[in-house]
Amino acid sequence: GLPRASMVRPYRLGIMGGTFDPIHHGHLVAASEVAARFELDEVVFVPTGVPWQKAGRRVSKSEDRYLMTVVATASNPQFTVSRVDIDRPGNTYTVDTIKDIRAERGGNLDLFFITGADALRSILTWRGADELFGLASFVGVTRPGVDISMSDISHLPADKVTLLEVPALAISSTECRNRVASGLPLWYLVPDGVVQYVAKRGLYTGANESDVLVP
Ligand code: ATP
Numbered sequence: 001g002l003p004r005a006s007m008v009r010p011y012r013l014g015i016m017g018g019t020f021d022p023i024h025h026g027h028l029v030a031a032s033e034v035a036a037r038f039e040l041d042e043v044v045f046v047p048t049g050v051p052w053q054k055a056g057r058r059v060s061k062s063e064d065r066y067l068m069t070v071v072a073t074a075s076n077p078q079f080t081v082s083r084v085d086i087d088r089p090g091n092t093y094t095v096d097t098i099k100d101i102r103a104e105r106g107g108n109l110d111l112f113f114i115t116g117a118d119a120l121r122s123i124l125t126w127r128g129a130d131e132l133f134g135l136a137s138f139v140g141v142t143r144p145g146v147d148i149s150m151s152d153i154s155h156l157p158a159d160k161v162t163l164l165e166v167p168a169l170a171i172s173s174t175e176c177r178n179r180v181a182s183g184l185p186l187w188y189l190v191p192d193g194v195v196q197y198v199a200k201r202g203l204y205t206g207a208n209e210s211d212v213l214v215p
């Protein structure tokens with residue numbers, strides 16, 4: 001007969017949140033590595049709406065960041081993109097992201113929130129922190145230059161938080177933006193389609209009004 005619901009393996013969904021201004025190979029390698037190690041069925045990339053951690057900075061329009069994320073992930077059948085954060089007005093809080101993704105998908109889901117290990121350190125300061133560990137597991141990926149060890153996260157529940165070393169990629173969006181601004185190439189730091197999108201829209205050159213100030 002049909003398997004009972006309790007016997008069906010939950011769908012394992014990774015959530016990769018980020019500003020993605022622009023998305024780069026560091027993000028893609030991290031998502032791919034977590035998907036492999038945690039046997040995820042899918043990773044959904046979620047570009048942030050207003051990134052409150054980046055108050056006072058200029059950030060490209062949501063629609064540009066969303067489209068770059070779509071372009072960058074299009075060739076991977078395990079990667080998708082969600083608009084939940086850019087369509088929700090106001091600041092983006094991880095607790096809302098996770099709840100909205102769960103509501104959007106419904107059903108038998110195991111969620112894995114993927115974040116830079118640097119961000120994990122401050123996770124308890126995030127809004128809704130008390131709820132977070134009931135909603136998802138957290139995977140902190142270590143990036144070059146960020147020295148973090150288990151002792152830094154010993155205050156977090158051990159069964160809900162894992163650190164994972166990903167192949168070293170010293171790429172950041174900040175570096176990508178600075179390179180464009182000073183006329184250096186973006187090639188091979190981000191997917192080809194993203195290089196072309198940045199050029200087509202004139203992003204990071206200061207030459208257009210394609211960015212907004214984070215309040
Ligand atoms: P910025 O330089 O503007 O802060 P960023 O490169 O950190 O951008 P974000 O969009 O802020 O990119 O990052 C989204 C998530 O991806 C964060 O959790 C961040 O820690 C992680 N991340 C960013 N770059 C890397 C990398 N090279 N390797 C692994 N994880 C990364």
Ligand code: MG
Nearest residue numbers: 019116172173
């Ligand atoms: Mg960052």
